[in-house]
Amino acid sequence: MQHWLRVLPLLFFLVMFGNTGVVAAAESKAVHTMVEILLKLNHYPGAAEKETLKKIVDDKATSTQERVLAQALLNVQHTASADDKAKLQALMKDASAPASIKTLASVLYNLNHTPSDADKEKLKQLLS
Numbered sequence: 001m002q003h004w005l006r007v008l009p010l011l012f013f014l015v016m017f018g019n020t021g022v023v024a025a026a027e028s029k030a031v032h033t034m035v036e037i038l039l040k041l042n043h044y045p046g047a048a049e050k051e052t053l054k055k056i057v058d059d060k061a062t063s064t065q066e067r068v069l070a071q072a073l074l075n076v077q078h079t080a081s082a083d084d085k086a087k088l089q090a091l092m093k094d095a096s097a098p099a100s101i102k103t104l105a106s107v108l109y110n111l112n113h114t115p116s117d118a119d120k121e122k123l124k125q126l127l128s
Contacts, residue, residue: 030066065101
């Protein structure tokens with residue numbers, strides 16, 4: 001019985017705080033959608049992706065940071081525009097920005113026709 005009294009608090013702690021999947025599950029639908037678009041991106045978003053990104057930009061539930069990312073992705077023509085790069089860099093430096101926002105900003109900032117293999121791995125981690 002005494003053994004269980006020592007183990008029980010540890011088990012409780014692990015169940016409550018040891019689940020790393022909670023972080024990925026907390027990603028917004030907008031972030032999830034942009035990750036999926038970036039994983040398939042080749043030079044620029046297609047017509048269907050552009051329509052989806054416009055909906056993200058226009059959605060009142062979209063955060064300001066997500067809106068910046070969606071607009072930058074919408075504007076991609078092989079790379080992010082100079083104006084968008086400045087906004088992406090600001091997001092990467094924003095201490096209040098979640099890691100997923102910073103990851104997306106970094107991938108878009110460094111984009112050259114398609115995300116690099118290393119960036120694709122970072123994006124895939126946001127989906128898991």
